[in-house]
Amino acid sequence: MTAQQLTIELARSDDAYQFALLSRELVEQGLGWSWTAPRILRQIQSPDALVAAARVDAALVGFAVMYFAAEHGHLNLLAVQLQSQRRGVGRTLIRWLEESAVKAGIFDIYLEVRAQNMAARHFYRALGYVEFEEIRGYYNRSETAIRMVHDLRVNSAVRVLPFRQIIG
Template sequence: MTAIIRAALADDLHTLLAIENASQSHPWSGPVMARYLKHPDNIWILEKAGKAVGFAVVTQVVGEAELLDIVVHPDCQGLGLGHQLLEFVLELVRKGGCERIFLEVRRSNLGAIHLYEKMGFCQVGMRRDYYPTARGREDALLYCQELLD
């Protein structure tokens, strides 16, 4: 069954938080997620068989986009849904007139890094000790993709 992607609504907050909490070691809080829900087209939900299984949070400002969060529920990982969601985001920001998109990822998130590099992102920097971990902190790798044709 094909997955669909739709804009998130304020009523989706609890669903988004459930996916975020199941997927992240240090999940976003309700107030942070709610802040992005206030702006149309910031959060996109991926549904499979009528159930929300992932989402992406993306902002667009003056020709640049930032992918702030992209998550697929652990029960649905490895099915190509993250790839589908990322393709959607890239097309969305291209249509929005963005020339480039940025993201950051935990150094230890090898699956995400592989996906980003496969999709044309290049590492452009690093933030040392940026993310909290159970044992301290870890680096954030900064990635960018130029969207010009």
């Protein structure tokens, strides 16, 4: 997939249902369905969240949801359609959200991932995220989560401009 074909843009309200289906199939399998369309729609409409859609032509290939608190971001959801995985879509989505975070003055991004989801753990590590906590029973009181953080000030592909350059 070339960079020209892939577009990352803010999600629209009518994306919510497709995102919810992707979450159920690829992220929440075996856990029930907590990221339903109304919940995702609330994120799309929230001033405290960014929801990014990845498309090739008009077709949806992936999406990500990041929530912004005062001093950190939290990646709530990320999924790439099976047939589009390992083609740089996930990386491009995360970098797009991280660049938005940096522009907003937020440099720490947190997330939780299912401990058994080794593909995602490898993916996040490849992008600079560090595992720092294991939380037993985090999912449905039965499944372990790994909490990860990415400090965007260090070892990052995201350009953090020196303060002088930002103001001057």
